Amino acid sequence: MGMQISPSVLNADLSRLSSEVERIAAVADWVHLDVMDNHFVPNLTFGLPVVESLLKHIDTPADCHLMIDDPGRWAPAYAEAGAGSVTFHVEATRAPVKVAKEIRAAGARVGVALKPATSIDAIAEVIRHVDMILVMTVEPGFGGQAFMEDMLPKVRAARRLADSSDADIWVQVDGGVGPGTIERAAFAGADVFVAGSSVFRSDDPAVMVEKLRAEAENAARP
């Protein structure tokens, strides 16, 4: 797998979700859907009914990022609705292995996410059951924040952990990713890049997706 771009619609026009996804559909690898419950994070977006409806209208694989408490209650349903990847936060559950197994059993790739303050050690137990590690590079909850440079050591640690596994585990970064910051994240070992405002607030979101991928590929080349 090369470098993958997963535009987040958090800062797109949420009243026109499927047409916003259309703007990046030809070039994006995924569309990143930020589910927030106003408990795990101090913001509220959309939930399962909206994602289910959206998936009936788009072909782009959905990368669902669940910023919710009690992910075991909801995560498998996103997979059953057709999401290609479902990511839950390790901080949100006492049974991460169980949640991961249930997502996988429901047919999606499994991601496990870490907030900025959470150590990579928190996923030692669940790593054998996931397909992707999401290293948050902002405090989750809002788009448009600045990329946290001090998360780059954790991206490197996530890459080492992924590479120590026999499975092909991806390393995703999310928050403040755009021209410039994507290069540093790619150099540190990320290979899936969530980009919200940099894509949807640009004049041409599809052109920006291609630009970001090219920058990531250049940075990763030895």
Ligand code: DX5
């Ligand atoms: C933040 C979300 C991100 C957000 C990224 O909590 O998880 O996916 O949409 O937005 P930007 O790229 O603007 O930081």
Ligand code: ZN
């Ligand atoms: Zn996200």
